[in-house]
Amino acid sequence: MSVTARLGGAALFVAAVAATAALVHFTVVLLVPVVATHDAYARLADIGPPGTTAPLPRAGPGERRFPWDDPALAASVCRYDLSAGPLRVKAPVGRAGFASLSFHTRRGAVFYALTDRAATRGRMEAVIVTPAQLRVLVAHDDEDDPSQDLRVVSPTAQGFVVMRAFSELPSLYGAAAEQVQTLACATEPPTP
Amino acid sequence: MLVKALAAGAIGLALGVAASGSILADPPFAAVTIGAWRVAAKAGSLEADPYTRAALARSGEIPLALGEGLKLVARADNAGRPLDRRCLYRIGTRTPAARYWTLSLTDADGFSVENAAGRYGFRSSEILRDDDGGFSIYVSALVHAGNWLPIGHVQTFALALRLYDTPLAASAGGIEKSSVPTIEREGCA
Numbered sequence: 001m002s003v004t005a006r007l008g009g010a011a012l013f014v015a016a017v018a019a020t021a022a023l024v025h026f027t028v029v030l031l032v033p034v035v036a037t038h039d040a041y042a043r044l045a046d047i048g049p050p051g052t053t054a055p056l057p058r059a060g061p062g063e064r065r066f067p068w069d070d071p072a073l074a075a076s077v078c079r080y081d082l083s084a085g086p087l088r089v090k091a092p093v094g095r096a097g098f099a100s101l102s103f104h105t106r107r108g109a110v111f112y113a114l115t116d117r118a119a120t121r122g123r124m125e126a127v128i129v130t131p132a133q134l135r136v137l138v139a140h141d142d143e144d145d146p147s148q149d150l151r152v153v154s155p156t157a158q159g160f161v162v163m164r165a166f167s168e169l170p171s172l173y174g175a176a177a178e179q180v181q182t183l184a185c186a187t188e189p190p191t192p
Numbered sequence: 193m194l195v196k197a198l199a200a201g202a203i204g205l206a207l208g209v210a211a212s213g214s215i216l217a218d219p220p221f222a223a224v225t226i227g228a229w230r231v232a233a234k235a236g237s238l239e240a241d242p243y244t245r246a247a248l249a250r251s252g253e254i255p256l257a258l259g260e261g262l263k264l265v266a267r268a269d270n271a272g273r274p275l276d277r278r279c280l281y282r283i284g285t286r287t288p289a290a291r292y293w294t295l296s297l298t299d300a301d302g303f304s305v306e307n308a309a310g311r312y313g314f315r316s317s318e319i320l321r322d323d324d325g326g327f328s329i330y331v332s333a334l335v336h337a338g339n340w341l342p343i344g345h346v347q348t349f350a351l352a353l354r355l356y357d358t359p360l361a362a363s364a365g366g367i368e369k370s371s372v373p374t375i376e377r378e379g380c381a
Contacts (some may be wrong), residue, residue: 020204028212035248043252067302071312072294102257110236113257168317
């Protein structure tokens with residue numbers, strides 16, 4: 001075998017390795033969110049059943065489920081499944097210096113958020129719907145008396161809502177934890 | 193020939209998996225650098241890139257929405273040296289505009305670290321301030337006067353600065369370097 005042929009063979013080998021590595025890498029990156037068994041939604045399954053409000057564990061040593069949670073914030077969560085109907089989410093504004101709701105897809109990405117600054121009539125409130133449910137609701141809307149609901153379309157049928165409340169001092173954490181328990185989430189009755 | 197092809201496939205598979213693991217531990221594309229801090233404003237949004245999405249699925253983090261606030265993470269000081277538990281750091285004296293901010297210390301994965309003082313972070317609403325309204329937070333394993341944030345029992349650590357209800361959220365890339373706290377290494381044991 002000539003030197004050129006050997007070099008050509010080696011180059012081909014390296015190219016084959018690089019191409020395989022790149023293909024594997026991109027496949028892994030795209031597949032991880034689909035096959036991940038310990039994403040936020042899966043971890044929340046241990047916290048409480050869907051359709052109920054459950055407190056999130058406070059960030060601290062020994063708590064290793066939700067990285068980058070802030071120990072100064074109390075949080076609660078409500079997992080939902082829109083197959084049974086739209087979900088109404090509401091929470092009174094309360095006394096915390098800062099409170100918010102964030103709406104997450106099944107994969108954890110945020111698709112909407114509200115803070116206490118955006119509250120109307122003293123509460124943060126929204127109705128989470130699928131695109132099909134939104135069409136039904138809009139079709140039933142009274143043109144002369146339009147609904148005041150804030151309707152938010154969820155990109156996925158399943159997902160979760162997180163309420164956060166800031167404690168201005170360590171001693172106020174308990175009050176913030178009580179405040180996030182006021183998060184209410186309930187499936188809407190079917191449209192008549 | 194077949195042996196070579198199989199070998200190339202096996203090595204490629206191993207390389208691809210290894211590269212994915214290390215890249216997803218700290219996805220490089222979504223974040224911008226501001227001083228000592230890195231911020232990935234869109235990390236938790238629907239527009240996140242595939243790397244950031246995969247990293248989120250693996251870590252289990254529940255991201256902050258842009259409308260709620262921003263999370264900035266530092267793993268090195270202002271001179272670019274990795275944070276070291278044997279050193280004393282002074283962090284201050286200003287933060288970008290926000291209704292509240294917090295500064296907390298975590299391990300490399302974002303979890304609080306056990307320490308005897310039971311102190312895991314500071315809030316803007318509880319911190320001791322200088323006469324001019326600025327602040328200094330001292331990060332060290334040994335007790336320090338003033339706002340002392342203990343390092344605790346960990347080898348590598350990170351600092352997380354959160355800005356709640358900040359007008360900067362929509363343009364995180366435009367945060368002025370001069371407006372974020374500096375992380376100065378004051379000395380090492």
